[in-house]
Amino acid sequence: MSVTTTAALTPTAGSALTHPLTLSNVTLEYPDGGGTIKALDSVSLRVAAGRMVSLVGPSGSGKSSLLAVAATLVRPTSGDVIIDGINTGGLKDKELTALRRETVGIIFQQPNLLASLTAVEQLMIGHHLRGNPLKAARSRALDLLDLVGLAESAGKRPHQLSGGQRQRVNIARALMGSPKVLLVDEPTAALDHARSASIVGLLRRVTDEFQVATVMVTHDTEFVPLTDAVAVMRDGGLTAPVVPGALLSAGVAE
Numbered sequence: 001m002s003v004t005t006t007a008a009l010t011p012t013a014g015s016a017l018t019h020p021l022t023l024s025n026v027t028l029e030y031p032d033g034g035g036t037i038k039a040l041d042s043v044s045l046r047v048a049a050g051r052m053v054s055l056v057g058p059s060g061s062g063k064s065s066l067l068a069v070a071a072t073l074v075r076p077t078s079g080d081v082i083i084d085g086i087n088t089g090g091l092k093d094k095e096l097t098a099l100r101r102e103t104v105g106i107i108f109q110q111p112n113l114l115a116s117l118t119a120v121e122q123l124m125i126g127h128h129l130r131g132n133p134l135k136a137a138r139s140r141a142l143d144l145l146d147l148v149g150l151a152e153s154a155g156k157r158p159h160q161l162s163g164g165q166r167q168r169v170n171i172a173r174a175l176m177g178s179p180k181v182l183l184v185d186e187p188t189a190a191l192d193h194a195r196s197a198s199i200v201g202l203l204r205r206v207t208d209e210f211q212v213a214t215v216m217v218t219h220d221t222e223f224v225p226l227t228d229a230v231a232v233m234r235d236g237g238l239t240a241p242v243v244p245g246a247l248l249s250a251g252v253a254e
């Protein structure tokens with residue numbers, strides 16, 4: 001069955017309705033013994049600018065596969081992945097890499113910060129290596145660290161930061177390239193409750209302020225109400241979209 005999940009049918013007042021992320025009938029198969037396993041089965045998902053979708057579902061249901069395909073890190077077996085209006089199926093690997101760098105921000109569970117670099121350097125390095133002048137990279141990095149509440153910690157190295165602060169650096173780093181799509185994998189997995197709440201709150205604010213289309217894999221259904229829609233995965237497919245309140249009161253995600 002193919003279900004289209006459209007987050008946010010209503011555009012922000014005064015702006016055109018845009019969907020930076022569209023997956024259309026996406027299937028992803030992996031070899032499995034003599035046969036294949038369908039990690040994704042005809043998944044269709046559209047996320048509008050400034051909207052945030054929670055992606056929930058049991059282990060092995062395909063959440064990471066969906067993020068990997070949406071991030072253009074894995075090409076689907078069939079179906080279309082359209083990022084910022086560009087159908088990625090027609091792109092060569094080099095073009096795909098360039099599109100990913102320009103339009104997609106990826107936030108993994110573990111920040112993977114470089115031990116020897118300060119917070120501001122963590123943000124600057126990739127931006128500078130992609131050809132941006134150091135001064136501009138530094139100025140943008142400092143602005144973003146301020147935005148995520150780390151203005152005072154720009155000179156600190158990872159071991160001097162808390163887990164929540166490291167995740168904030170991770171989020172700021174993902175915003176350096178001005179992405180249109182933000183893909184977030186279990187951002188609160190290693191954090192206590194208070195820090196988890198503030199990280200999800202920050203992702204909500206970033207989605208609004210930067211008007212990115214955000215998909216967040218989470219097992220923390222408590223934070224789902226902060227998002228605009230919930231996509232539930234089962235056996236590689238998406239079930240119908242459900243609003244957060246309905247999902248929780250129906251007990252679907254417990």
Ligand SMILES: Nc1ncnc2c1ncn2[C@@H]1O[C@H](COP(=O)(O)OP(=O)(O)OP(=O)(O)O)[C@@H](O)[C@H]1O
Nearest residue numbers: 030031037038039058059060061062063064065066
């Ligand atoms: N590289 C791979 N090779 C073969 N099978 C894979 C590969 N990656 C994922 N799978 C299979 O695809 C299916 C979906 O896996 P996926 O990791 O996307 O699920 P998930 O919902 O993210 O699970 P979890 O919550 O445990 O991370 C599973 O059956 C998994 O075993």
